[in-house]
Amino acid sequence: MKSGFVLPIFPLDNSGFNRWLTPRPSATAGKTEFTYKGENVGIPSGNAPNILNRDYTITAEITVPEGGAEGMIVTYGGRFGGYGLYLLQGKPVFDYNMLDLKHTRWEGGVGGVVGADVFGKALTPGKHTLVFDFKYDGPGPAKGGTGVLSVDGKELDRKKIEHTIPLAMTIDETFDVGMDTGSGVNDSYELPFKFTGTIDKLTVKIGPSQMLPADQKAVDEMKKRVSN
Numbered sequence: 298m299k300s301g302f303v304l305p306i307f308p309l310d311n312s313g314f315n316r317w318l319t320p321r322p323s324a325t326a327g328k329t330e331f332t333y334k335g336e337n338v339g340i341p342s343g344n345a346p347n348i349l350n351r352d353y354t355i356t357a358e359i360t361v362p363e364g365g366a367e368g369m370i371v372t373y374g375g376r377f378g379g380y381g382l383y384l385l386q387g388k389p390v391f392d393y394n395m396l397d398l399k400h401t402r403w404e405g406g407v408g409g410v411v412g413a414d415v416f417g418k419a420l421t422p423g424k425h426t427l428v429f430d431f432k433y434d435g436p437g438p439a440k441g442g443t444g445v446l447s448v449d450g451k452e453l454d455r456k457k458i459e460h461t462i463p464l465a466m467t468i469d470e471t472f473d474v475g476m477d478t479g480s481g482v483n484d485s486y487e488l489p490f491k492f493t494g495t496i497d498k499l500t501v502k503i504g505p506s507q508m509l510p511a512d513q514k515a516v517d518e519m520k521k522r523v524s525n
Contacts, residue, residue: 325345329503330500330502330503332499332500333496334498334499336492337474338478339471339473339478340473341471342465342466342467345466345471346501347506348373348431348466348501349463349464349466350435350438350439350463351503351505352432352433352442352503353430354429355430355501357426357496357499359497360425360494361387361424361494365420366384367384367385367493368492369383369473369475369490369491369492370499371473371499373467374394375394375477375480375481376481377467378397378466378467379470380392380394381481381482381483383486383490385404385485388405388418388420390404391403391429392482392483393458395458395460395461400482401444402483403444403453404454405418405448405453424497426448426450427446431445435507436508436509438516439462439463441458441460441461442458442461443456443458444457464516475492475496476490477489
């Protein structure tokens with residue numbers, strides 16, 4: 298005798314990775330320069346500056362109050378891949394998290410130019426300009442490059458990395474200015490790590506993608522294999 302109970306069966310769907318890589322509608326598509334003032338958090342991936350496989354420059358014009366400042370200036374991604382530019386105990390830091398496989402950290406006091414006034418020191422009260430400039434070793438995906446962290450026109454640290462994130466910075470984190478609303482890019486700070494100074498202006502400039510046509514074709518073919 299039949300019980301009348303029907304076991305629910307759901308279709309299998311292995312296209313998640315394909316959907317993840319599919320471009321979404323974006324209000325910023327084609328832009329090469331992005332400007333922010335003050336605190337801006339929760340910006341989705343589709344509207345965030347895409348620094349993958351290209352040159353980029355992040356410039357932060359900030360004001361440090363009396364007594365000093367610390368906190369996140371700008372971050373995208375988190376625990377499993379991303380970057381952050383911040384002040385830690387008043388000192389400038391840029392961290393690049395290569396998919397939690399390797400962290401590269403630029404900071405005053407480590408590998409910088411000896412003789413710079415702010416070398417290894419917390420920023421003094423007043424206005425300062427922090428710049429992280431990255432030159433990509435393209436063409437092709439996931440190549441390395443050289444990053445330079447500077448403050449007020451003086452180089453603090455220069456490092457070369459062998460590889461960069463090739464396809465997507467994150468699937469579940471946002472682009473944040475002024476604090477970190479997701480997971481941290483490292484364990485050096487406590488969330489939300491709100492910036493205690495003032496972000497007068499943040500500018501992100503990106504160069505053209507250095508993905509070759511053959512590289513893009515390979516990505517498209519990979520997406521097809523995953524979805525089949």
